[in-house]
Amino acid sequence: MLKRRRYKQSKTLKERLADEAARLREEAQSLAPGRRREILLRRARxxxxxxxxESWLHSPGLRAPT
Incomplete structure (x- = not known):
């Protein structure tokens, strides 16, 4: 049986997603209009x-069903 490797994330999910979206938008701006650019913009969205x-799921307004 394979052992699962554990990795402690140093950034929150929201921070990682924001970084990735910014990186993808920056990369898309350097490309000419076309398929690759649209793919990068779609991934950023x-x-x-x-x-x-993720924000909605962790909002205090949500309560577990009782």
């Missing part, structure tokens, strides 16, 4: 959406 969902 997906990261931003994931940040919003």
């Amino acid at each position: 997906q990261d931003e959406t994931a940040m919003q969902i």
Whole structure:
């Protein structure tokens, strides 16, 4: 049986997603309009959406069903 490698993240998920989205947008700006640029922008939007969902899930307004 393989042992799972554990890795302690130094940044929060939100920080990692924000960094990745910024990096993808920066890379997309350096490209000419085309398929590769659209793919990078789509991935950046997906990261931003994931940040919003993560915020909603950890908001104090959510309560466990009883």
